[in-house]
Amino acid sequence: MIKRIGKHTLEFTSPPRVAGFGSVVGKKEGEGPLSNWFDKTVEDTTMGGETWEKAESLFQKEAVDIALKKANVSAENIDYIFAGDLLNQCISSSYGLRDFGIPFLGQYGACSTMAQTICAAAVFLSGGAADYCTAVTSSHFCSAERQFRLPLQYGGQRTPTAQWTVTGSGSVVLGAFENGEFTSPLENVSDDMLKRQIGVQHICTGKIVDMGITDANNMGAAMAGAAADTIYRFLRDTNTSPSDYDLIVTGDLGRVGTELLYELLDKETIDIRKNHRDCGLMIFDLDGQDVHSGGSGCGCSASVLCSYLLKNMLKRKYNNILFAATGALMSPTIVQQGESIPGIAHLVHFVNM
């Protein structure tokens, strides 16, 4: 059942459970601080594909394959797949996933898409519309730079506020759960997942927040306001404080956006510094990997969630995580027309049950 808490938060009285998850990243991500946590690191970031766009769709396909395999659910038992990416017309999703034959609901939340797909899946599952749903997203440094900024061949200088788009994908299989069991029980589930321990207890959907940022190389600042807004609304709705959570994770604010987030929340007398982590600051070594303000992209929060974060929940290092993926609803076309870049952040509350 879905219970509405406060104005914008949904509580799932019998939380949908994580039945499987998978992550695939590129070479640079595989050399970063989280290298041992990913399911797969590929040396050749074209994945043997002819183009970066086709490569990115293969990352997404691979992440879904791993998540399905770990959950031991076949594609035909997945009722809905919620997917999206940063590329125009969400092509990584539509091309990467067309062979699965799963009813498909394309999502667009820019870099917040991983949280958005999980939010939508959780409502479908708790509302009784599905037994199993898959959520997936991806990004690719080369396809993103070409589309949003400058062709790599141009060799443009990157600004200090610029972030490095993560090449990678993450996917989660969620199952509806009632009376101590999946509503459609699985056979031969892998050990980790057998515990069915990770539940989606709450979600809080983002609003569009526009900070007036017009610099396509300062995405962190464009998203910080949205992150602050969603975290603030969630804490207010649930009447909780930052110390009630093991971790409060944002998607890809990077160094610049993170500082701004702290300042914005200070105004509401909320201090998340102690237990805040940003996926964009976790996935790369900012001193050694020349990524300027940190990692970014749908694939950043997706691959960190589907590796370090969920694996450490299985290990019970963390039992209680707020995952607020952040997106800059940025379009080169309209930014060239002088518009600012609105941001959005969706939040998922994962709990070890």
Next chain:
Amino acid sequence: MIKRIGKHTLEFTSPPRVAGFGSVVGKKEGEGPLSNWFDKTVEDTTMGGETWEKAESLFQKEAVDIALKKANVSAENIDYIFAGDLLNQCISSSYGLRDFGIPFLGQYGACSTMAQTICAAAVFLSGGAADYCTAVTSSHFCSAERQFRLPLQYGGQRTPTAQWTVTGSGSVVLGAFENGEFTSPLENVSDDMLKRQIGVQHICTGKIVDMGITDANNMGAAMAGAAADTIYRFLRDTNTSPSDYDLIVTGDLGRVGTELLYELLDKETIDIRKNHRDCGLMIFDLDGQDVHSGGSGCGCSASVLCSYLLKNMLKRKYNNILFAATGALMSPTIVQQGESIPGIAHLVHFVNM
């Protein structure tokens, strides 16, 4: 409550009701056969905006404003807005809707987006996640041509299979309904809507279907397979036949795609010719308006639904409509890389209660 029928169809035991709807179209659409049905026709398709993209976002804002006004629900009482469009990064939605302050879930289903947004809204409402949701989408001839094909200034010759992207937007406000009343009752509802008569009884989510079409000027053919697949699955799941419905409406197959749809369904011994209509063939006069194979775009099915179709349901000319919006998941980037264009179609079953 949500009941699952067959493999892919959802039935809402207490169907969410249409509380309001609105449509806004451009000059050419206003000169077509449905001219008297739209809420608003604008002569200046820039809407006084500086660019086509900004104009399109104003169409979307206007359609939402009309729908909210008719429903007599203020934006702050809308729990979620499901929105999307054809432009890169769904900018019509994010820029057109940012001022409403409604929790926002961006959807991408290409021209199938109107049905997709209603599907998602219906599940959120019936699942208990919301009292009111808004669904909206748009397209604009000038912004779409620039993005997907050639700049208008180029003056390229259009092929006979080409369709004309509709300039327009449609929006629906849906409300959760239990025990003969909206779960959050409205005050001073307009007369038409007071009847609360139009319900969303079933939905059937589309799968990605690839017919191998690689011609960006033959969208109808790319989508026909997806339409046939969804209609076939819905009829099988519900054990009904085409004659059980007053109308079976597709989004924008146009002349070419419609013929192909008939042929594909013939193979399953399903004949929908008698009560089938295609929004792309309804919105323009194909003999007089030089639109080649017919209208297309998210705004095509959205504006026809939110005018002629729903208004004729209120008049009880039609009581029972299958609305299958069709989308071509087409990207200029990947089509230039030699890939084919996958299609998708989502279906909504509207019933006068």
